[in-house]
Amino acid sequence: MNLSKIPSQDDIYIVDDSLWDQLQELTEGDVSSCYQCGVCTAVCPWGLFGGESLSVRALIRSAQIGIQDQNENLWLCTTCGQCNAYCPRGVDVAKIIRALRLLAWDAHTVQAGLPSLLWSIYWNNNPWSQPPSQRENWIGSQHVPLFDPDHHEILLYIGCTSSYDRRAQKIALALVEIFHESAVKYGYLGENEPCCGESALSVGHLPYFHEIVLNNTKLFRDRGVRDVVTVSPHCYDVFKNHYPAVDGWIKPIHYTEYVEKLISDGRLSFSTTIGKRVTYQDPCYLGRHNKVYDAPRTVINAIPGIELIEMTEVGIDGLCCGGGGGRMWLETKAGERFSDSRVQQALETNADTLITACPFCVVCLEDSLKSIPECEMQVLDVAELVVKAL
Amino acid sequence: MGELHIVVCVKIVPKPEEIRVDPETRLLNREGVRSEINPPDMNALEMALKLKDEFGARLDILSMGPPSFEPHLRAALAMGCDHIYLLSDHAFAGADTLATTYTLAKGIEKISGVDIVFLGEESSDGATGQVPPGLAEWLNISQLTLITDVNVDLNQWVVQGRREIKGGYEILEVPIPCAISVKTAANEPRFMDFSRKDWAFDKGSITIWNASDLCVEKEYIGLPGSPTIVSDLAEASVRERKNIFIKGDADEIARQLANIIQSVI
């Protein structure tokens, strides 16, 4: 520190004491647990991409002192939870990131493209700016029953990405085929299936997310929904962890767990041998966030002829595909995409197929593989693999 | 001089992809069709709100339509506006742009003291783009259209706007009062301010005026005020394409494409 230098306007930060209080409240005290050890920054995947890595520690420190960091780095975070997994004090870093993002909404300093995302949920009931009247188009010629609590065991919750994204629609169709094969009595809310609001939560607009939760909770209650099977781990995560557990009457389960149960209950069996060498990508919101590591693997291993080889970075250390934390709606520069590294790690296993259980992972990983010339590795969601063996 | 008084004209439109034409009656079928704020009007709202941020202003919304428009207009209120004026009367229905601009002009006159009127470039349903210049003409005020950026000079009492035209742009200046149409997608509309939202949807102020409140001349509103009539209506047919896939290696594909191209041009 050069004491003889007269500070210029740029060096002067306005400290906002109330910022600290707000953060304390928003994170329910977590932010004060951080003692600035820096392990979070060390394990953050952004460190892999050289340049300006996301310094989680610095973000938190600025906030602790009361300086609102207007840094665009705040929006780089994919909320993969790698930091949470290693934090010695058990700080929920994703919660702090969301809180900081909420403060950015209040200050009108959010990343471009995000207000449009929220408006899209508001006007179109999905974050993809797709027409709400076309939410059922993924069904094509299939028959998908409308949910009736008196006749259906579960509600199948498709989610916005699998409803509208052409690649992800195939996951939904595969799952429907599995349910038909297993004679599962399931129903779907159709065109009126509400957006779960995960993207609003990810980008930190907590009040809007709260409103979505209230509306959806009422809708589910009115429709008599209890057991919900989701396609996306993101929808699963919000239903499980961010929707009020009112008498625990909504029981969300990810489809891989449900399919595992179908197999163990003898309702689903395989008649075809699939001679594939596969590796598996743990989606962050299934694995690290909700500890569902085994169910997808059990399903994969139940398929005759499959050889499952794990990547070196696996389980708690699995690399994020880069899609979480709202980043599916933000541009990530070429050369900085997590999925590019992840597919390299997958290729190292010499597997011919990369299996995952999340629409974001499927889309990001497939995109990355496409840019590798003459690469034969395929990406399949667990449901798509299962359908091949029926 | 006091505070700047800005009004944004907002239209609530049906979602275009949901509109159908009844093949027998040849009328638009609006049943069950979802509505939204005309997307270009969202850009107009954002531009007006930016001026409010910068200069402080009273910012009202003016709309014309049935009471069912209310919840959507309240969303605009929650973005940061102060008041809604809704012109609602069966007599206004069936209006083409001449009658619409007349009615809106009467609304602006009744609000009174309006310095700047913002509008979206066009609406997603009719897409005529005629309302901004038409409204300016009725009010006998200047206009700036297709504006992507705007500045107010409070001393000179003028508005400067950047207007996008083919091959470039112009910077124009007009005196206040004036009407400004905002180019579609000129900015990213801010999301609702949730600290304002409860007020906007609950107690948020709205005034509803009918034809007699506005002192309009009956021949100038609704159907009587509309020179144009729709003589036929149909759903546009999507052109059928051949969808022929060309296979082969790059050279083979190139040869086939060249043949196709040479037969076309």
Added chain:
Amino acid sequence: MVKSIYGVEEESKIILVYIEHTKGKIENVSLEMLSKGRELADQTGWELKGLVVGYDVDSLATAVLENGADGVILANHWLLENFTVDAYSHVVYSILLDLKPSIFLLGATANGRDLAGRLAVRLRTGLNADCTDLNINLDTGVLVCEVSGFGSGILAMIEAPIHRPQMATVRPGVFSIQENRLARSGEVYAYKVELNKDQIQTRIIEQIIAEEVDLTSVPVLVAGGRGVSGNFEALYRLAELLGGEVGATRPPVDDGYIERERQIGQTGVVCSPQLAICCGISGAFHFVVGIEKADIVISINSDPDAPIFEFSDYCVVGNVDSVLPALEEVLLANKEVVYG
């Protein structure tokens, strides 16, 4: 019923076309309207006239006559050198009151729409916007305009039975320009413009008009999307070979790889080329709207599921980087065969 300033009883059987011009050159849309106007005039036996407003515009009269007009009205004044809606609406209004044409057509350009919008109200008459077809009902003498609405999903026919003039703005590129006729003999009338500075409230502070790229009437369009990764060189070469122009979807424009004037689609240019070649374009609806009216669409995309293929006549699942150079080579070779 509201009454127009002059009605059908007082009209002259004239189709008046507003001739828009920039830097001494007539805009294509005005020539297109003259061609269509000529057709309508021949059908009805009415007169077709062109209206040129500006400064030092006498030289444009010949081109207007050559393109089918029976007469030209010139409104020359130094205050009309640059378009301002105040000055132009003042002058055109008085000309319309003098001439009382049955039909008044303008191009649906930025200035055309402004002028038309103000004049229609001043005249208390009907105005149809961005028309894609025009016909005259020979029994009633009423102009029937085809317009689209609801994002091009709905087609409507609109008329103004008793209000005059029957005004319409015409979408650029929908009508074709008939080949130049020989100089027609026609009256060139110099209108006496009365205008003073106080009548103009709009001040032009700055005007930047770069090199004009008019894609609306391009015969061949070679368009690039995300899939060309910002590299438009091969597309420019192909466009030149085929006598066409290069267009783009929104992402490369937003990323700064190509000028906004070349953006094709709902928020860009809508054109109707004989041939459209789409390279690395996924085919989102808002782009497709821009080339819907193309005679033949060829698409090249490495994704077999790309939506663009549904809207294409000829589909190539492949890499733009390998297909375009190979195509260029074949076309060049063929050219040599023809001219060699």
